[in-house]
Amino acid sequence: MTTTGLEGFSLLDETWRAVTPDAARRMLIAAAHAFAGKGYHATTTRDIASLAGMSPAAVYIHYRSKEELLFNISLVGHETSLTLLSGIEGTGAVERLRNAVAAFAGWHAEFHTTARVVQYELGALSPEHHAEVAELRRQIEQRMRAYIADGIKEGVFDVPDLKGATLAVLSLCIDVARWYQPSGKRTPDEIGALYADLVLRMVRPN
Amino acid sequence: MTTTGLEGFSLLDETWRAVTPDAARRMLIAAAHAFAGKGYHATTTRDIASLAGMSPAAVYIHYRSKEELLFNISLVGHETSLTLLSGIEGTGAVERLRNAVAAFAGWHAEFHTTARVVQYELGALSPEHHAEVAELRRQIEQRMRAYIADGIKEGVFDVPDLKGATLAVLSLCIDVARWYQPSGKRTPDEIGALYADLVLRMVRPN
DNA sequence: CTTAGCGCTAAGCGCTCGCTTAGCGTGCAG
DNA sequence: CTGCACGCTAAGCGAGCGCTTAGCGCTAAG
Numbered sequence: 001m002t003t004t005g006l007e008g009f010s011l012l013d014e015t016w017r018a019v020t021p022d023a024a025r026r027m028l029i030a031a032a033h034a035f036a037g038k039g040y041h042a043t044t045t046r047d048i049a050s051l052a053g054m055s056p057a058a059v060y061i062h063y064r065s066k067e068e069l070l071f072n073i074s075l076v077g078h079e080t081s082l083t084l085l086s087g088i089e090g091t092g093a094v095e096r097l098r099n100a101v102a103a104f105a106g107w108h109a110e111f112h113t114t115a116r117v118v119q120y121e122l123g124a125l126s127p128e129h130h131a132e133v134a135e136l137r138r139q140i141e142q143r144m145r146a147y148i149a150d151g152i153k154e155g156v157f158d159v160p161d162l163k164g165a166t167l168a169v170l171s172l173c174i175d176v177a178r179w180y181q182p183s184g185k186r187t188p189d190e191i192g193a194l195y196a197d198l199v200l201r202m203v204r205p206n
Numbered sequence: 207m208t209t210t211g212l213e214g215f216s217l218l219d220e221t222w223r224a225v226t227p228d229a230a231r232r233m234l235i236a237a238a239h240a241f242a243g244k245g246y247h248a249t250t251t252r253d254i255a256s257l258a259g260m261s262p263a264a265v266y267i268h269y270r271s272k273e274e275l276l277f278n279i280s281l282v283g284h285e286t287s288l289t290l291l292s293g294i295e296g297t298g299a300v301e302r303l304r305n306a307v308a309a310f311a312g313w314h315a316e317f318h319t320t321a322r323v324v325q326y327e328l329g330a331l332s333p334e335h336h337a338e339v340a341e342l343r344r345q346i347e348q349r350m351r352a353y354i355a356d357g358i359k360e361g362v363f364d365v366p367d368l369k370g371a372t373l374a375v376l377s378l379c380i381d382v383a384r385w386y387q388p389s390g391k392r393t394p395d396e397i398g399a400l401y402a403d404l405v406l407r408m409v410r411p412n
Numbered sequence: 413c414t415t416a417g418c419g420c421t422a423a424g425c426g427c428t429c430g431c432t433t434a435g436c437g438t439g440c441a442g
Numbered sequence: 443c444t445g446c447a448c449g450c451t452a453a454g455c456g457a458g459c460g461c462t463t464a465g466c467g468c469t470a471a472g
Contacts, residue, residue, distance in 0.1 A: 023419080039329065041247035045460060055421045060461065062419095119384075120326065123245065164392075164400045167385070168378060175381040178325075179373070186370075194370045202408045229449080251430060261451045266431065268449095 015080055015114055019072075024062035026052045031069040036116040040070055040124040070121060071129040077118035078136040081107055085143045093151030097203070098196040100147050101173060106192030108176035115177035144170055148203060158205035169199050221286055221320055225278075230268035232258045237275045242322040246276055246330040276327060277335040283324035284342040287313055291349045299357030303409070304402040306353050307379060312398030314382040321383035350376055354409060364411035375405050 019025040030051035034043040045066050049056045063069050084103055090096035108115045122130060145166040151157030159165040176191060186194070225231040236257035240249040251272050255262045269275045290309055296302035314321045328336060351372040357363030365371040382397060392400070 021419090039245065039247055041245055042330070044458080046458090056460090057422080057462080058420060066460070124248070160403060161400060165404065168401065168404050171381040171385065172374060172378055174384075175377040178380075179377065194367060195374065197366060198371065198374050198408055201410075202404050204407075227449095250428080252428090262430090263432080263452080264450060272430070 013111070013114075015076060015111060019076075021062075023052070023054065023058070027054070027059060027062055028069065028072055031066075032073050032113055032117055035070065035073065035121060036113040040066075040117075040121045067124070067126055067129070070117070070124055071126070071132075073114065073117050074121065074125060074129070074133050075136075077111075077114045078133050078140075080111075080114075081118070082136055082140050082143070085140060088147070092156070093147065093154045094156055094200065097147045097151060097157075098200055100144065101169065101199045102189075102192035102196040104144070104170075105173040105176050105195040106188045108173055109180045109186075109188035109191045112177050112180045112182075115174075119174050119177050141166065141170060151203065156205070157203040159203050165203060168202070172199070219317070219320075221282060221317060225282075227268075229258070229260065229264070233260070233265060233268055234275065234278055238279045238320055238323055241276065241279065241327060242319040246272075246323075246327045273330070273332055273335070276323070276330055277332070277338075279320065279323050280327065280331060280335070280339050281342075283317075283320045284339050284346075286317075286320075287324070288342055288346050288349070291346060294353070298362070299353065299360045300362050300406065303353045303357060303363075304406055306350065307375065307405045308395075308398035308402040310350070310376075311379040311382050311401040312394045314379055315386045315392075315394035315397045318383050318386045318388075321380075325380050325383050347372065347376060357409065362411070363409040365409050371409060374408070378405070 013029070016025050016028055019028055027048065031043070031048045034047050034051055038047075043066075045059050046056045048066075048069070049059050052058070059066070059069070063072070081104065084107055085100060088096055088100045088103060090099045108119075122133065125133065145162065148157060148159065148166055148169070149162060152159065152162065172195060176195070180188075180191070219235070222231050222234055225234055233254065237249070237254045240253050240257055243249075244253075249272075251265050252262045254272075254275070255265050258264070265272070265275070269278070287310065290313055291306060294302055294306045294309060296305045314325075328339065331339065351368065354363060354365065354372055354375070355368060358365065358368065378401060382401070386394075386397070
């Protein structure tokens with residue numbers, strides 16, 4: 001019996017599957033939990049190491065700095081959510097936007113630990129690292145805008161301001177990471193379905 | 207000519223008008239700027255003092271701790287936004303919800319500095335202080351829900367899930383504090399109008 | 413059996429943190 | 443003019459920070 005507090009987690013979350021070796025992955029998962037719970041600056045490298053069940057110095061075997069841990073989490077998180085949003089299928093713009101919002105909002109609930117780091121710790125990245133994830137964020141915005149624009153072309157959506165509507169839809173999904181609690185009444189899938197419904201109401205024509 | 211970086215600010219923002227003496231107010235404003243810009247934990251008491259144009263020890267003349275500075279900002283910010291949301295007028299539920307969303311979203315843009323501290327630094331408050339602002343947050347939620355519920359009773363709104371819709375509307379407004387930049391294209395009033403419009407589309411009947 | 417390589421730990425370095433203490437300078441009551 | 447109260451500063455304390463260094467124990471090739 002270990003006492004790291006991460007026993008059941010690494011098995012449930014497949015986000016970090018590709019990270020090797022094992023100790024480096026445990027360190028990343030521990031860091032993601034700590035950053036999500038207390039914020040990057042309030043987390044010490046000793047917190048991360050002890051969550052991962054190792055000594056403080058072990059962090060620096062696999063990562064050059066605490067900021068590099070953050071960057072790895074942020075990069076993988078952005079890539080995962082972009083991939084998710086890019087792989088949306090559906091017949092017609094209505095179904096595609098429904099699936100996109102359900103998936104994107106649902107991801108921010110189900111993986112709220114990673115999502116919180118992704119969305120709220122951007123400012124702690126180095127300028128170079130920040131620029132790298134900013135490019136991914138631009139692609140996420142373009143994808144969502146395209147799903148809405150498709151519906152306008154098809155004539156099934158009507159919005160007064162495409163950029164404004166895209167901003168609002170993304171904003172709605174992202175903010176799920178802030179308020180979501182696993183102990184709450186709604187499951188990630190229910191949140192996805194609720195939000196998809198609300199967004200479709202927002203963009204439907206009169 | 208001083209070099210505190212706060213020259214034009216205190217005159218523009220009336221949120222802190224009631225805080226006296228003058229040095230205590232300057233300290234609060236400096237802290238709000240620093241917390242909003244870098245986060246509570248990344249801000250040092252030396253940062254705050256030098257932004258306010260005073261020595262590091264001066265912080266402790268007016269406040270017992272750095273956390274007490276945060277609590278004051280959070281409390282006044284929550285009270286201000288609750289007062290704003292409570293004073294909404296309008297003939298009919300449609301106009302009241304329009305005005306409520308415009309005001310609440312607009313506040314999160316115009317006073318995004320305070321709003322960021324209010325919305326994203328709750329976790330740095332002591333348990334006692336957190337409980338105090340949590341009660342104000344409950345009241346804010348109740349107010350917004352009442353505006354939506356009024357429209358359902360009047361028969362001018364139709365939502366599948368009142369609590370879910372309230373959550374989404376508040377979420378949308380709150381997240382403005384995250385992405386808003388004064389250098390952006392939209393003014394706070396324009397954001398308020400855009401969001402009010404989108405929310406009314408979301409709750410309108412078929 | 414020897415030994416090189418590697419993942420990891422024990423110990424600790426230099427630094428900066430939140431906060432405290434001692435005392436200075438100003439203004440005002442007597 | 444004296445003396446004291448008050449707002450503030452200069453200096454610094456103990457603690458804990460990110461990160462480094464020296465070296466341990468295990469594995470496996472020769």
